[in-house]
Amino acid sequence: MNEPKRHHSVPEMLQRRFTDERGMLWFFDNDRPDRGVRDTSPNSLFVRGGQYTLKNSDGTRDWSLETRYSKLEGFMNLLIEKIVPQVLSGKYPNLSPNERDLLNLYVYEQWRRVPELYQRMISDDEFAAMLQEAIDQYEQKFRALTPEEKEKFASPAYLKAERQRARVLSLSRTSGTALDVLSAKGLFFARTARNRSFLLGSFPVMKLTPIGRSELSDPEVEVWFAIDPNVAIILASNNTLNRVLSISAEGVRHINRTIAKQSKMFAGRDKALVTSIAKYSAGR
Numbered sequence: 001m002n003e004p005k006r007h008h009s010v011p012e013m014l015q016r017r018f019t020d021e022r023g024m025l026w027f028f029d030n031d032r033p034d035r036g037v038r039d040t041s042p043n044s045l046f047v048r049g050g051q052y053t054l055k056n057s058d059g060t061r062d063w064s065l066e067t068r069y070s071k072l073e074g075f076m077n078l079l080i081e082k083i084v085p086q087v088l089s090g091k092y093p094n095l096s097p098n099e100r101d102l103l104n105l106y107v108y109e110q111w112r113r114v115p116e117l118y119q120r121m122i123s124d125d126e127f128a129a130m131l132q133e134a135i136d137q138y139e140q141k142f143r144a145l146t147p148e149e150k151e152k153f154a155s156p157a158y159l160k161a162e163r164q165r166a167r168v169l170s171l172s173r174t175s176g177t178a179l180d181v182l183s184a185k186g187l188f189f190a191r192t193a194r195n196r197s198f199l200l201g202s203f204p205v206m207k208l209t210p211i212g213r214s215e216l217s218d219p220e221v222e223v224w225f226a227i228d229p230n231v232a233i234i235l236a237s238n239n240t241l242n243r244v245l246s247i248s249a250e251g252v253r254h255i256n257r258t259i260a261k262q263s264k265m266f267a268g269r270d271k272a273l274v275t276s277i278a279k280y281s282a283g284r
Contacts, residue, residue, distance in 0.1 A: 007051045007066050009114045010204055011073045015042035017080070017228050018200045020269040025200075027267035028278040030260070037275045045267060046202050051115070054168045055161060065172055069109065076106045080227050087189045087231045092244050095187075104182045107225050107233065111205035113171060116264060128159055181217045186241040188234035190224070192252050197270055198226035199256045199277060201263030206255070224255060229269055257281075 008015075019025050024039045052069065054062040079099055086093045095103065111117065135153060139145060145153070152158055192198065206224040213220055222236035232255070234245070247255070256273070260266045260281035268274050 005049055005053075006047050007049070007053075008047045009051065010046035010110075010200065010202060011069070012042045013073050013077045014080075014204075014227065015045060015200065015267070018197075018267060018269055020271075025267040026269070026271040026274045027265055028260075028274055028281065029265045030281055031264055033278070037271060037278055039271070046265065048115070051164070052113075052168060052171065054172075055165060065168055069113070072106060072109060075102055079103060079106075083189070084228045084231050087191050087244055090191075090244055092189070092242060100187065101183070103187070103233065104179055104235075107205060107223065107235065108174075108179055108182060110225065111223075114203050116203040116262070124159070124163070131159065131162060178216070182223070182235055184217070184238065185219075185223070185235040186237040188236060188242060189244045190232040190234055190247045191244060192230045192247050193249070194230065196247075196249055196252045197229040197268055197273055198232055198252065199259050199266045199268045199274065200226060201259040201266040203263040204259070206258055206262065208258070226255070226259075 015025060016023070019042065020039075024041060025045055026037055026039050027045055028037050029035060050063075052063065052066040054065065056062065079095075079102055082099075083093045083095075131153070135145065204225060207214075207216070208222040208224060209218075210220050215221065216223075219237050222234055224232055224234055226232040232247075256266075256277050257280055260277045266274070266277065266281070
């Protein structure tokens with residue numbers, strides 16, 4: 001089997017749902033605002049080379065995480081195709097326990113797999129400090145490193161490789177506690193008017209928190225995830241309150257601004273919408 005080298009942090013199957021009539025996405029890069037709003041294909045957006053590949057110390061590579069994500073996306077694609085038409089017609093989708101578990105797992109994985117989250121959790125400087133602390137402990141317990149070893153461990157290439165390795169190892173482990181918290185929340189679906197659209201961000205899952213309340217287990221803390229320009233998943237409150245919510249134009253704009261603020265890049269099917277939000281986002 002050939003190694004998959006181009007890994008999408010936001011899968012193509014999701015991106016394709018946000019494309020225009022040409023199958024293209026209009027996007028804006030917050031890190032490169034001078035380039036303006038441009039169009040591209042889902043194959044070329046939210047992608048990095050080998051970001052889910054584990055590089056072992058013996059030089060071998062393990063891409064089983066990317067394979068696992070691909071299988072999960074395939075199952076979720078079928079579930080989205082079931083959910084979206086019903087929500088757009090105002091009907092609440094009746095999901096089986098297995099389908100609800102799949103939805104929870106997909107939201108959880110999509111939330112944590114994006115580069116932005118890992119960067120927020122630990123910066124490059126913090127990671128370098130942690131690595132140096134581990135080296136210091138090794139020297140205290142075993143032996144002093146040679147000058148060649150110290151030079152290797154301090155090199156940017158080594159730091160980058162070890163940070164990548166730590167991230168992949170972290171993503172390879174699943175937190176049952178986090179999934180339990182998501183499972184305990186109510187499952188709502190938001191729908192927009194046909195002439196309105198949600199945007200898709202490079203950090204597409206949002207955690208909306210009231211002032212002073214940020215614990216995910218808090219029933220007032222909501223998790224939003226747009227799976228279609230007109231449909232979003234909402235995990236909130238408790239699992240006895242499930243319904244379809246119609247979101248106002250102002251509400252859609254608030255969600256889009258939140259997505260733009262937390263993401264390095266965001267995209268959608270409507271150039272005018274992306275341009276409008278880009279003007280707001282440029283001053284974030």
